[in-house]
Amino acid sequence: MILVKALSKRFGDLLALDDVDLRVGAGEVVVVLGPSGAGKSTLLRCINRLTQPSSGEVFIGGERIPDTRSELRRIRSHLGMIFQDHNLVERMSVVKNVLTGRLAFMPLVSSLFQVFPRKDIDFALACLKRVDLEDRAWTRADRLSGGQQQRVGIARALAQRPRAILADEPVASLDPASARLILDDLRRAAHELGIAVVCNLHQVEYAREFADRIVGMRRGRVVFEGAVPDLDEAALALIYPGPAGARSVGPA
């Protein structure tokens, strides 16, 4: 579903992404592991063009990510993204935040006047139900806990009926219980709805629990790729150089 070919990104002297190839199938959860600064975020942001890559190509469902703006919007509308800080609009209600995932599919003018098609509202509520928050639909987003806000972030991505979801450190600022709940939601949605998921994490244990496949990055390069059992000490040493004890507890 997601195909990344020879993707590179240079920031001045820094080669943040160095010739990265990646393939993610429908319904597959790929976890990208790596230390801070390895290029994980840049990889995701180059896939949906929040950052313009220096070279390389990205295909979503066989369709090349285009350069023209309106075409890019169309592709993005089927690409969900989940952020570390959830990036909800805090003053809006939960359901309206989820509805923003459907904006690209609504008539422009009426949406600007806050008129939403009934079917979109119903679908937004269904997405909230999926993350078990339908009873908080009409609460203001900033009244929810951090973990709940991130689940609203997932619902917003699901509201796009995405072919793929890019999750950038979705649980980095959450306690383990909330983190597992969120990764579980994400994984279930991917498997049930056939969504390709690329999820950046820095905790090895979460990666082992939730990934179908793991990609390890270091200094902009893919240094490991394999199934969960393949992630042994040798693989970890490639991804995280330095003393072995420091590995499983990555920086927040």
Place this chain on the structure above:
Amino acid sequence: MTIVYGRPLRRRTAVAVAAVVAAAAVGLTWSAGQLDLSIGELVRGLPWIGGFLRRMWPPHWGFAAGLVRPVLETVQLALWGTLLSLLLAMPLCMFGARNVSPHPALFHLTRQFFNALRGINEVIFALLFVSAVGLGPFAGVLALSVHGAGMLGRFFSDALEDADPGPIEALRATGAHPLQVLVFGLLPQVFPTWIAATLYRLEVNLRAATILGMVGAGGIGFELYGSLKLFQYQDTVVCVIVILAMVMATDFMSTRLRARILER
């Protein structure tokens, strides 16, 4: 044991500070001379001020009956001046915010435009508009609108620039149209600040509207100025009291309203 708070002044810093203080002293003394500042003059003038105040007493309360219409006009001036400056500032501020403006040149141009409008006092605008559209409150409304548009535009642009870029990026990532990103990602973040700034502008406009009458641009200032010119000081004091009451009432209401909006 010696405790040193902060670091000692270095010699160069000390010399620079001394130079600035000396320059300020010389400049201010010279200015005082230019301005005829004189405490003796003030003391000699005190009896005059006393006489002036005595002649204001007792207030001629009957004059207040004729002030109903001017008071109403002053409030109307402030309301329309604020409304029009709001309508001007809302679209303009989009070009004056670095993170929204379509082009850097347009950003700088808009900011300079706001500065120009802000830099020119309402009364000066009123004089200009009186000569353009004639004596009367319409000139006053235009003066308040134009000056206020610069003020509000600046406030609004600053609020847009202070908005959290996260939600905006999240909306862009969903493939939403730029206008949808604006309406759903940006405006909810800035609305409370915008409303508070507009209310504050209403307070300021009401105060400004009380003096626009002096240049013939409507409002209670005309009555105040007229009573002064006719030496009817007992009427003047009634004007002053009415103005004070009006301004204090508006400030009281607006301040409470703003506090409530900002805490949400």
